[in-house]
Amino acid sequence: MTTKKRAVDDREIIELFFARNEDAIKETDKKYGRYLSVIGNNILNDRGDCDECLNDTYFTTWNKVPPERPRILQAFLSKIMRDVSISCYRKKRSAKRVPAELVGSLEELGDCIVTEADLESDFLIKEIANILNSFLADIDRRKRFIFVCRYYYCDSVKSIAAMLGLSVKTVYRELESLRGMLRERLEMGGINI
């Protein structure tokens, strides 16, 4: 008779981190490794870079927890993986390679996040981010899901459509509509387009 080992829940993994038990990394990789790889691949579209970023993610998590105790481990790990992958992308984007979903999603965002002001202004970025968060709070759940999946997680339109059980056309249309709404919201917020 084979005994199947129960999956370790997030609370237990976090306790392993707090206990400085290296099994924490193993269990994290086991549970979220593949999931985090998808995020990395969406940004980098390169297996090697992806693995590198995954290791960096675990390393960063080990250093952050403790003292931080993530409320939702998956989201906590996703954010780190994304940040690490973005940093990697920034370093290596000059090299010619097949563009990942990130590139496409950033291009799309060019429709609505435009400004004549100083491009390097942290204040402006913060202003726009505030308006974006307010915008996301106001739209319905499905729209928010689509927006965050596409532009934060850089999921492909196809995978978003599959997750929601919608057609690709419908998702594209939603994205177009969301970008238009965001553009209007930015204009109303005084961001000169």
Add this chain to the structure above:
Amino acid sequence: MKMNEDARIDVISAISDEHIEAVTIERAEAKRRLRRRRITVGAVSALAACLLIIIQGVLLAVLGLPFGGRVPIYEGMTVSDVNPIETAYSYGYYKDTGADVAYLSSAKAGGKKPLGDGVKEHFGIEASELIHYAKPNEDIYITVKINNPDNYEILSFTLNGEKYSSYMFEDGSDMSNIVLKVNVGDVTGRISYTIDAIKYVDGDRIKDVRMDGERTVEIGIYNENQPTASVEDVNIGYDSLSFSAFVSDPDGILSLTEGKVYAVIYDGEELVKTELAVGIATPVSFEGLSPCAEYQYGIVATYDAYDGEGYVLHTLYENSFNNDPAVSITGMTLLVDTDTVLFNIQQYNGIGKLLRLEVVNEDGEVVQSSDTAVKKFENIPGGKHFIRVIYTYNNGTEQITAESESEKFLLSLDTYPVVGYIGTPYSESHPIYYPNLGEFRLHTGVDFLPSGNSLVYSVVGGCVVTKIYEEREYGLTVEVKDGDIGYTYLYQSLGEAAVKVGDVIDRGEVIGRVGSSSMYETGMLVDHLHFAVKDSGGSVIEPVFTGAKSHPTRVEKPVVGIMVIPYSESHPIYYPNLGEFRLHTGIDFRPTNGTLVYSVVDGVVTDIYEDLTYGLTVKVEDGKGYTYLYQSLGEATVKVGAIVDSGKQIGRAGSSSLYESGMIGNHLHFAVMDSEGNMIDPTLVIEFVEE
């Protein structure tokens, strides 16, 4: 300007943890559901996929249908001023907006009517290619036509560098006809819209639509500040026209569409034109015109006003004139006392050969003529006349016969305004006594007493009633202005007016009825007409009547015969039977074919008797105040009380007149009495027409 990529990454990275957490959880759950579904569906899909492959293979083998989709192809754009798809559906039919470049009418600019169609033909303007037209700040609808048999999702297109996404498409758009609303902006002139690229979705990829059609459409935007023209210092000669022309085009609309502007003159067949400059006063001169001809002249321009008409001829200024004749009558002088008109004949540069001079009356009849260059005509009858000169001249190509006419003139009146007599004549030098006023006054008009009906008639034609009023002295007055002569005729002491102000009056038309409304003359005369005339300066003048008579009724003679002795109230004739001279107060007719006598008017036989002087008499009254006496009859063939029509036999001529027996054989003595029983000249009441 786009933010750089890093800035956009930073913006997205700043999405709050709250949103990230919520979506993360949903996303994880969604992926789990998807995995479970895929496992279940996988087996079914595998089977379905096999079947699909088999079916597709059959379709390909049997029907030749290809796998996969067909690339959408851009075919062109149309422009309209309403949403063509919405309009079609709301009216229940499809409105074909035409081919690649559509044209729908826009509001027109207005402007003057050109110098006739003949002018346009002379410019030979061909139909220009029409573009769409709009006004500044107007919305237009651009319809992008795509051949998209597989109905791919059209994601966006770029127009003039601007990207238009699907959510910006107008209602009713589909994947083959995409309608976009665009405002043309606050511009004028010619603008264009160019499609750069169109994107569509194929699966998870964004691709480019193939661009086959015309990518650019042009719009003409109307400018209200259209070119204008003015003309000054116009000088018209008998064979020339000159003026100064100024064309203004502040917004350069003419040059925008390679327009040109011309001064033109047109005679209905030939056109002469000369090009003008814009912005400066240009002297224009046309010579070699035909005398006595009608010309149109003006300033026209050929250009596209962007008002929906295309490149056409526009009239900026127009006028017309009749230039002077080669020969004309000038300097007329009227000598009223002698019924004579004096005049000069003017010939321009000696051209023109005189053929004939004529005096023509109001009815167009020539009353006098001469084939020499006389300078006067005498004994002009009463009524309005003009002099006509008929001449020939050579216009450089051929000999032309032409005529010109003088102004109308009036030496005397030939018609009384009533059927009646002059009661009190005009008297500027000898005052008459007015019992109503108890004093003597000058009588600056003519009083007429009606002897038949009470109607008052216009003495001349071509007049307009200018006033109707109650004058203190002369009562109800109708004033009539003679536009040809400049005289004013006053019909006064009326009992009733039958016209209204503004009426145009012909000669002989009824003005009203006589009355006694004159304060001065009431009681002096029974119902009468006080008739006065003022000249063009407003001064009262004496109305002169030459051979005038009241308006007679045209009738046939009472016998088939000739008049042998006329009515003579002034010159007595000798009656051998009486051995003395007497006035002849009737007309003697001698029948030349039989002896039958006919009634000249409709009436009633009121008496048949033997007159001591004129023998057997049949008396007929017309009910209008006149009594007709058919005398010296041999036989009466009617009875008293009989109603007779004009032309009905009433008797036979004879020699029963005591006065005239033996003088002229069988004859009819025909006389007329007025309502007072006075014998009157029959021709005052009736006019015998020639058989």
